[in-house]
Amino acid sequence: MDEETVDIPITVVGLDGEVIALDDRTRALVQSVLPAAMNHLRIGEVIATGGVGSVRVAFDKSLQRRMALKTLQPGSYEYYLLVHAFIREAQVSGQLDHPNIAPIYELGRDPDGGIFFTMKLIEGRSLYSLIAGRPPRTPDQLQRRLDAFVKVCDGVAFAHSRGVLHCDIKTANVMVGAYGQVFVMDWGNALLLPPRAGAEDVWTHENLPPLRPEEADNIVWGTPEYMSPEQAQGRRKSLDERSDVFLLGGLLFELLTGRPLYQDPDPKRVLKMAQRGEVTPPDVVVGAAITFPPELVRICMKALALKPADRYPRVDDLIEDIKALLRGGGSFAVTSVAAGELVIREGEVGEAAYIVRAGTLQVFKKGGQGKVVLRELGPGDVFGETAIFAASPRTASVVALTDSELVVVTSKTIERELDAMQPWLAAFVRTLATRFGGVGSPENLA
Known part of the structure; x- marks a missing residue:
């Protein structure tokens, strides 16, 4: 065995030293994908954390490169679905080679048994943080937001060409680098479309055990504040590219208004609003103080149409209209x-x-x-x-x-x-x- 690998533990040691035993199903899943643990990374400080996982700075001693290392929180190992989704995120996004999708470098296990994957370290801020809940106040601000939006659309359109729906597009999942780079992040809720004739060689795939029907069907995945009606209704099998078009429309809506599509203190009411798909036009939300080009409002509302058939059929069509707007004439x-x-x-x-x-x-x-x-x-x-x-x-x-x-x-x-x-x-x-x-x-x- 290579000196940089060790036998896989059957437990996971948390940051505070707590030991979590993996159940048989989760252990089999991990061992089928990651048979050995790695010991070539020097792990640094936490730069982001959430209820499911955290992101730390890491240094690859072999490549002499700084990168981001994403891990699961210790308590997440008690839920098979979370472990499955974590590994799947790395496998799916690792196959999407595009300038607006953060590259994945490695999927592995550390000496304590924890699962991790490494990716490009993006030194910047989320789009959510940058817009700070405020609508654009100047033409320059609007231009910058639309430029970033087009880059997000480019990344999502590429993913669609590889058979991947993101299913959780929102400002918090878009990172903007210090030099204007834009990256679509967090592919953990991604849905793989059935392979299409002629595209088998480039179609994204995974090698994980399939989820049980009760774990995959009619379950709401994503963020209700941004969901398409069909996604909020749990109709996961009916999702296609137009569902991501709706999410992109929601992203554009937030770039224009500073707020997500649906807002309510009660999460259940938010979900009900998303299921109905009732959207107030962005120019109505901001009022008379801010004026948007009518064509921009039309584009946003077409992407947010209640019925998928009334939306843009492809992200490329949405991009074409936004670029035509940016070339001029959208104010009229x-x-x-x-x-x-x-x-x-x-x-x-x-x-x-x-x-x-x-x-x-x-x-x-x-x-x-x-x-x-x-x-x-x-x-x-x-x-x-x-x-x-x-x-x-x-x-x-x-x-x-x-x-x-x-x-x-x-x-x-x-x-x-x-x-x-x-x-x-x-x-x-x-x-x-x-x-x-x-x-x-x-x-x-x-």
């Missing part, structure tokens, strides 16, 4: 108009301008012999822009000739976009708007 609402519908009426006072995104419209004025057609509008054309600078009567009418989509631009959304600019550029644009806001012909300024 989009409205649909049917063929024959009047968009603006001559003589009425208006306060919005419109950009044609799809369809054909017609600009016309009243004339002595009836209506006088001024021009037709198509994708990319703008009309009604004088209303942005001052509420004034419309100089012409606009009607949809075909079913159309219009981007709605108001002075409020323009101001929000200007606030996000460099101050000197925003001042320059405001000056131009003031000087030239009244210039133009009726057919352009309807």
Whole structure:
């Protein structure tokens, strides 16, 4: 036997010297995966602790590397499910090689019989700690939160491509490094999807004894404050990628509002709220003091749809919409108009301008012999822009000739976009708007 390995104890020695004997089933589980204990690590101070496990700093004498070492609390060894989940977490996350998932280095046992796994030591803070229960107050804050959100989505999308659902996505399970690195942590509640044809070689697997039906079926796993309705109802077999999409929607909700989806002092009431899946839109939660881009609210609420069929089918689709928002245009609402519908009426006072995104419209004025057609509008054309600078009567009418989509631009959304600019550029644009806001012909300024 190698000098760095020792025989496995049949007991676990806790930090305070207490000795816990493993029952036959737990001992068989551990011995099937970890037949020998290791003695090449120097274990340091505790950096995080919880009811089930703790994380310590460790130094690998073989590789001369600092790392994080996660262990079970001594009392956790009395529960087979906790030991099973701990080993499974290491095996599952160890197969997910992605920049936004913390790498696992080793799964082993220490000389006292305790199970551990080592992973990248992340010097940073949790996303929960960073947002500190507060919504974003500036465009820069919102931008940083959305940048981190995209990285979380990237990690989760990769896991899905390997057949793994996280099932416990929340701000406390996301770590942000000192240099902007973002890591999705804590895969202990992960669910493995059935292998798909053509992906067997990359599909994540485990070699643990399966749980008994009463231990795996119709049991709620995760954090109720963030759960999808199907997860909160214990329908574990019905979960798929869209359940994680809901959790990502909950994460986005918290990044916008500073609070989780469901809040109540009574955990049972929280679970009931999650089972119903009733979500208040984030802009309603924060009130008038903070304004979010309408497109961002739409994205969040689509991810949080009650029915899985109404959510984004894949995380990649959610990422695409967020990235499109970050490229610009997310501050502006989009409205649909049917063929024959009047968009603006001559003589009425208006306060919005419109950009044609799809369809054909017609600009016309009243004339002595009836209506006088001024021009037709198509994708990319703008009309009604004088209303942005001052509420004034419309100089012409606009009607949809075909079913159309219009981007709605108001002075409020323009101001929000200007606030996000460099101050000197925003001042320059405001000056131009003031000087030239009244210039133009009726057919352009309807």
